[in-house]
Amino acid sequence: MLLFIAWRNIWRNPVRSLLTIAALGGGVVMVILYAAFLEGMTRQMVQYATEISTGQMQLHRQSFVDDQDLYATLPWHYIERIERRLPEVVAAPRLYAAGLASAGDNSSGVMIKAIDPLRERRVTKMLDHLRSGEARFDAVSSNEGVERRYNVVIGTQMARNMHLNIGDELVLITQAADGSIGNALFRIGGVLRPVEPNFDRMGVLMSIEAYQQLMYLEEGFHELALWTQDLTALEQPQQPQQHVASLLTELHAEQPLDELGGAAMVRNWRQLTPAIADMLELSKAMVIIVGFIIVGLASLGMLNTMLMAVHERTHEFGILLSIGMSRWWLLLMVLFESLFLALISAVIGSIAGTFVARYFEQYGIDFSGSMPDGYDWGGIVFEPVMRGHFEPQHLLSSSLLMITIAMLASLIPSWRTVRMKPAEVLR
Secondary structure, X not given: OHHHHHHHHHOOOHHXXXXXXXXXHHHHHHHHHHHHHHHHHHHHHHHHHHHHHHOOEEEEEHHHHHHOOOOOOEEOHHHXXXXXXXXXXXXXXXXXXXXXXXXXXXXXXXXXXXXXXXXXXXXXXXXXXXXXXXXXXXXXXXXXXXXXXXXXXXXXHHHHHOOXXXXXXXEEEEEOOOOOEEEEEEEEEEEEOOOOHHHHHHEEEEEHHHHHHHHOOOOEEOEEEEEEOOHHHHOOXXXXXXXXXXXXXXXXXXXXXXXXXXXXXXXXXXHHOHHXXXXXXXXXXXXXXXXXXXXXXXXXXXXXXXXXXXXXXXXXXXXXXXXXXXXXXHHHHHHHHHHHHHHHXXXXXXXXXXXXXXXXXXXXXXXXXXXXXXXXXXXXXXXXXXXXXXXXXXXXXXXXXXXXXXXXXXXHHHHHHHOOOHHHHHO
């Protein structure tokens, strides 16, 4: 009977009830949409951190991590041993160096990165992340057909700053591993899309063969990017990291590394990009905090509605109390009215929020007109199209949050019914 009466009571003033439902439902839609966009941004962060550049794990010497020591290399046979012992893991070696790039009247400091194109494509999608040109690193003959020049791929901001186009020549000068001055002429074969701010501004990507001829460093590699086909490694990267760490211990026991370069160490993508890992943890708290604020503001409508409903029916409540109705049953009836409003708002808000979140997940918000190369936020480059990512748990969490806050807001007007005195009310 209380449920029936409570349902009838909320439709005594349909306009006021519908406005309350619209406010609460709109709050649910905003929370779902905010959670979807935040989830989309964090997923894009992880994608850029793993699929585009770093991989799921990386292997280095301690001295290279600390000081970028040019001589802190790992032996080439590590690649074969890791892939043989861990068949689910694929590896891509990389080498690094600093240098000076010159083209015409323009010059700039650069960060040289050497890769094995075939292995790199198995670990990351960096070579497919091109703005123009091709990711070809083979040597091409000059116009005279005598000198062979290697193709390189450069960062998008570097190409813009130095006014470089596909086919232009680039001179690189650096100090080689043997102490001599390494210099060579290269050809621009491609320009990468934004990957990471520092690399976009000064990154030069070349083959390991071209690097070895420039730097005279053939003993090993500086970095080994690792990728496993087990996608759960993104959520729990410690498990494959432990397998690689145990294998490194065995390899060091078989053939110890020199002390100057330090021990070999493996780090997962969370350790390599702590800013992204922190952002993932922060995003979970942000959804709750922002959702609480949005729904809390919308629940003021619930508070106003129930205060007006109790005030208008004060005489009616006095009659019910005078004929023997329990104060607590009266309180429960008012709470049922609030619960019905909250449930209707949750259903409508969830349905509308699902459609809106799905729409932005598919089409997103396009900023390519003003930011064609994407935008940089917190040191992470994002695509110019901001997309959300809808998850069903967003519906449950936002609905429960709204119902909880709405019921808490309704306690104030409901408590007024308990404190009523029938004699004073009927007077």
